[in-house]
Amino acid sequence: MGKGCVISLVIFSIFIAIAGTLVVLGFTVYKPQEPKIHVDNINLDNMKFAFNVFQIKFDFNVTLTADVTVQNPNKIGFKISDTSATLNYRGVKVGEAPIPSQEIAPKETKKFNVTLTVMTAALLSHPMIFNDVTKNQLPLTVVLDIPGQVEILGIIKVNVHVQTYCDILIDILQKRLASQRCKSTANI
Numbered sequence: 001m002g003k004g005c006v007i008s009l010v011i012f013s014i015f016i017a018i019a020g021t022l023v024v025l026g027f028t029v030y031k032p033q034e035p036k037i038h039v040d041n042i043n044l045d046n047m048k049f050a051f052n053v054f055q056i057k058f059d060f061n062v063t064l065t066a067d068v069t070v071q072n073p074n075k076i077g078f079k080i081s082d083t084s085a086t087l088n089y090r091g092v093k094v095g096e097a098p099i100p101s102q103e104i105a106p107k108e109t110k111k112f113n114v115t116l117t118v119m120t121a122a123l124l125s126h127p128m129i130f131n132d133v134t135k136n137q138l139p140l141t142v143v144l145d146i147p148g149q150v151e152i153l154g155i156i157k158v159n160v161h162v163q164t165y166c167d168i169l170i171d172i173l174q175k176r177l178a179s180q181r182c183k184s185t186a187n188i
């Protein structure tokens, strides 16, 4: 083996060792953990309910504001892609709001609000609405479907997908939430 060849081999070995160390570091020290997404509170605003006895018809308006907390436990930034929050009534979409793309710095906890206005026509055309209104319990689900990425050492991108569901029950007469139950699942 020539001298040049040996030097090339040594340089190549050093390069491989450094690359290997970086990859191991990337997956240990910088091993991505799932960002925590939490809905602290859901407020009801401009809630109005009217019942026309003669036409046997209701009218109903409400706007929900969810206080969302995103906690990034990683030593690296978490980038949320453009997405949206949806409001469902018994599997039917009755509201939608955009969630703009944003970056959550390493170890940062960020708060933002999502405001969803019920599309009255979609809600009132559902066959179960009469039943729920007469029981004074309106079940709605707020869905936050949040895709994002964490970037290890600026080279390895890891996709993260967090889904949060909040099942709520609205007490129409009292104009308040009767219950709120949220759960999150994450794929990394």
Ligand SMILES: *[C@@H]1O[C@H](CO)[C@@H](O)[C@H](O)[C@H]1NC(C)=O
Pocket: 048, 049, 050, 059, 060, 061
């Ligand atoms: C709900 O909102 C619509 C549009 O703003 C309005 O026309 C309607 O009167 C409202 N309903 C009630 C019960 O206030």
Ligand SMILES: *[C@@H]1O[C@H](CO)[C@@H](O)[C@H](O)[C@H]1NC(C)=O
Pocket: 043, 065, 067, 111, 112, 113
């Ligand atoms: C979210 O809304 C609440 C009241 O509805 C307000 O007090 C709070 O400052 C808002 N948070 C953000 C991050 O805008």
